[in-house]
Amino acid sequence: MGDPRKLLIVAHAPSPNTCKLRDAVEEGARHPDIENVEVRVLAPLDAGPGDVLWCDAILLGTTENLGYMSGALKDFFDRSYYPCLDKTQGLPFSFYIRAGHDGTGTRRAIESITTGLRWRQVQEPLLCRGEYQNEFEDQCRELGMTLAASLDAGLL
Template identity: 70%
Template sequence: MTKRLLIVAHAPSPNTLKLRDAARRGACHPAIEDIEVRVKAPLEAGPEDIRSCDAILLGTTENLGYMSGALKDFFDRSYYPILEEKQGLPCALYVRAGHDGTGTRRAVESIVTGLRWHWVQAPLILRSEWREDFVGQVEELGMYLAAGLDSGIF
């Protein structure tokens, strides 16, 4: 049975677009067979997308010590409509943080706790100046989440 992985990632720059594409590439690894991957910008995603997925990967920039306004809008529109329906949803997060990412991580963790989603690993915080190895880290995160979903671990 095919399972669905939803990637909701804010990608306002060429580098964050590389991260979003890396998440998709990892999730679509050839060894992972029964996963359908959908990628949406936060302003395009909503409750129906969450209802139809079996796991979710969130990606955001750090904006003034908080998540992107677009990801916050996604949560604002989706929180109550899916609150009772998707408890236990496997999730993961990556944050492109120009500083330390602490406030962004805490804000997303607070919402995810309220939704009662299940973290499959600690949030990935990509701190400070841009490094090309961020791309590989996000690709691995996408692959890990998709492989775990495909194998029934999540």
């Protein structure tokens, strides 16, 4: 077994429910059957270019704030964009949005920035829309597990 693959989870979790979603993503990524993936979980204000350069794939999580991503995730992108631009092209990523409304503006904003970075979206984003439902946690767990298992299997 070689060096572990590295998955970075950058998730804005300002409420108990969004903490549950972040924790579910991490739980899925750390599934016991996934043997060769190191997982790092950071809040957007604690993550930066060095973390992006460290990882082999990234999973982003945000709330929908006034039809846009959280200010914290936008700040992460602002600080990381130019230092990572020429060094992370093709970086596999996916994301989830906790959307009180429809999440389309938030999705469009994330896809615009990641297109500029030339990252490669490897899973359809998860949109947890409307009133909070416990099934959002299962969906987030599956998202984290699928991305980590794909890294572990050498598919990414």
